[in-house]
Amino acid sequence: xxxxxxxxxxxxxxxxxxxxxxxxxxxxxxxxxxxxxxxxxxxxxxxxxxxxxxxxxxxxxxxxxxxxxxx
Amino acid sequence: xxxxxxxxxxxxxxxxxxxxxxxxxxxxxxxxxxxxxxxxxxxxxxxxxxxxxxxxxxxxxxxxxxxxxxxxxxxxxxxxxxxxxxxxxxxxxxxxxxxxxxxxxxxxxxxxxxxxxxxxxxxxxxxxxxxxxxxxxx
Numbered sequence: 147x148x149x150x151x152x153x154x155x156x157x158x159x160x161x162x163x164x165x166x167x168x169x170x171x172x173x174x175x176x177x178x179x180x181x182x183x184x185x186x187x188x189x190x191x192x193x194x195x196x197x198x199x200x201x202x203x204x205x206x207x208x209x210x211x212x213x214x215x216x217x
Numbered sequence: 218x219x220x221x222x223x224x225x226x227x228x229x230x231x232x233x234x235x236x237x238x239x240x241x242x243x244x245x246x247x248x249x250x251x252x253x254x255x256x257x258x259x260x261x262x263x264x265x266x267x268x269x270x271x272x273x274x275x276x277x278x279x280x281x282x283x284x285x286x287x288x289x290x291x292x293x294x295x296x297x298x299x300x301x302x303x304x305x306x307x308x309x310x311x312x313x314x315x316x317x318x319x320x321x322x323x324x325x326x327x328x329x330x331x332x333x334x335x336x337x338x339x340x341x342x343x344x345x346x347x348x349x350x351x352x353x354x355x
Contacts, residue, residue, distance in 0.1 A: 177290065178290040178291065178292065179219050179287075179290050179292075179293065180219075181218075181219045181222070181292075181351070182290050182291070182292040182293070185292060185354060190353070190354030191292050191354050191355060193291070193292075194291050197291060
């Protein structure tokens with residue numbers, strides 16, 4: 147619960163690099179709530195594989211360019 | 218705050234207030250009342266829960282506009298599922314405690330009210346845990 151999952155991500159950096167894409171716009175693009183995007187950025191929630199692919203596609207990047215593993 | 222979290226807060230509050238109403242109604246039942254009269258507090262309680270739940274959901278739907286029509290997303294579904302899982306343990310523990318009470322005291326009315334109380338409390342726990350998992354992560 148309190149322990150963050152060992153999956154890291156660069157979602158916030160990529161949003162800023164893509165013209166300051168808002169959390170709400172990203173949430174709409176991948177079909178989740180803004181709160182879920184916030185939880186992903188804060189490392190409180192690891193998205194499903196499907197959402198991870200959707201996020202990567204929004205940024206035109208590979209999965210491993212967006213997500214990393216610190217385990 | 219997402220619509221689901223607002224809803225969990227509101228429904229948790231409904232469970233607290235209606236639970237207190239149930240306790241107050243229960244207090245009015247005489248100790249030597251017949252087993253059937255134990256149902257007395259339950260009917261107004263259920264009425265209050267239904268009315269309060271509908272009122273709360275209508276207000277939330279008006280305030281949140283499009284959100285209520287959107288299905289829960291993957292994180293919300295996981296939080297709701299996990300909260301329900303742990304609330305099941307709360308209900309089980311309370312039911313076992315009620316069964317123990319019956320073994321020592323042998324009063325069916327106490328067991329009945331204990332089980333109703335356990336259902337109310339576990340439902341409150343489900344909403345409280347939803348809020349916790351929404352905020353702290355799943």
